[in-house]
Amino acid sequence: MNHPIKKNIYKKRSWEKTFCDHATAPDPIIGKRLPSLKDGSEDTITRNAPAMILFLADRNGEDIQEDIHIAASFGLLAAHALGLGSSIMDIIHPAIEKKKELRKMFHVSDDQEVVASMILGIRNINIRKE
Numbered sequence: 001m002n003h004p005i006k007k008n009i010y011k012k013r014s015w016e017k018t019f020c021d022h023a024t025a026p027d028p029i030i031g032k033r034l035p036s037l038k039d040g041s042e043d044t045i046t047r048n049a050p051a052m053i054l055f056l057a058d059r060n061g062e063d064i065q066e067d068i069h070i071a072a073s074f075g076l077l078a079a080h081a082l083g084l085g086s087s088i089m090d091i092i093h094p095a096i097e098k099k100k101e102l103r104k105m106f107h108v109s110d111d112q113e114v115v116a117s118m119i120l121g122i123r124n125i126n127i128r129k130e
């Protein structure tokens with residue numbers, strides 16, 4: 001980070017990531033979906049999944065986001081191999097990052113960053129018999 005060109009590139013990359021995170025904040029989407037969640041008519045966020053895995057990183061450590069996304073991909077494959085349905089949910093981890101109440105609910109400490117989330121459940125497949 002002592003090299004001025006590398007430092008500027010890193011700053012630009014970090015700023016773009018932060019800008020994208022704020023530009024695609026989940027609040028408007030969640031706001032539209034909350035009425036159906038509250039009245040119990042439909043769960044359009046977690047799809048009534050009975051389990052969720054959060055992928056965390058040390059906030060003060062190295063940038064391992066790419067590694068976490070690879071780990072989440074392996075999680076999807078492992079779930080499929082076990083006959084489970086799974087999906088990466090891009091709307092959940094930014095919401096947990098932004099809201100202290102959610103961080104507390106999911107037991108995420110202040111020195112951790114939620115990088116990805118995956119929901120898991122039993123697949124509901126209707127097989128036609130012919």
